[in-house]
Structures are given as C-alpha cells and as structure tokens.
Amino acid sequence: MDYPSNALYFTITKKTLNTFYKNKDDKMKIKFYEYNNCGTCKKALKYLESKNIEIEKIPIRENPPSINELITMLSKLNDSKKLFNTSGNDYKEMKLKTKILQLNDEQRIKLLASNGNLIKRPFVLGENFGLVGFKEDEWNKIFK
DSSP, rough: OOOOOTTTOOOOOHHHHHHHHTTTTTBOOOOOOOOTTTTHHHHHHHHHHHHHOOOOEEETSSSOOHHHHHHHHHHHHOOOOOOOOTSHHHHHTHHHHGGGGOOOOHHHHHHHHHGGGOOOEEEEOOOOOOOESOOOHHHHHOOO
C-alpha cells in the first residue's frame, strides 16, 4: 500500500504501551509530565490530589515524552498542533507559528521529542486516555 509522504505512520503494539505504562507493581499508572513553575500544572495536580488519583510526576523539560508517548497522545487528540505549547519562549523564538504549518506530523513529533519546552503541559497519559493542558470540564469526563 502506498502512503502519502507527508503522513505519519507508526505501529504501537499493546506490548509497547504496557511496557511504558506499567510500574513495578504491574499496575497501570498515569504519567503526568509537568514543569514545576507552571501554574496550569499546579492546578491540575491539585485537581488530581482532590480526586485521590495516583500519578507518576515527570519533569517535562528534562525528560520529555518519548516518540511513542507523543504518537499515543496524537492518536487521542488527532491534531499534532494541539501538542505544542504556543505561549512558550522556545516556540516563539523558533518562530514556529508559521513554520509548524510546513511540517508534517512526523517532523512535529520529532521536534517535540527533542525539546520538552515545546510541549503543552501538563501532558497526561493514562491507559485509555490522554490530556494536554488543564480544562476541568474535560478532565471531569475522565476522572469521574
């Protein structure tokens, strides 16, 4: 089968997903990528604490999500532009507002994986969901 050259095609198996989500107790754990000084991340953490949700906190700048994690999130959002932190300094300095339109999904994913500052936060992955940013009404649909 021929695929368009600008399309993103990756294969993620259930085994791959289980490998990066499972913790030592073999339970699925929510990955919460954050930046300590991010007000939105703090609001999201407070929200999760109020719901007694167990998470694995990961510093997004030092340890950005892997390509597989970004692809997983993309499969939930269906638009790679939603993964970008458009208000961040790196985004503005790199003049991505116009450049991003010329990049295909694969190029965008690689760029995001190389620089955690470019990723919208918090970036939250669970077994059956993915969230970027914090909109309480959207989160209430996941964390009932």
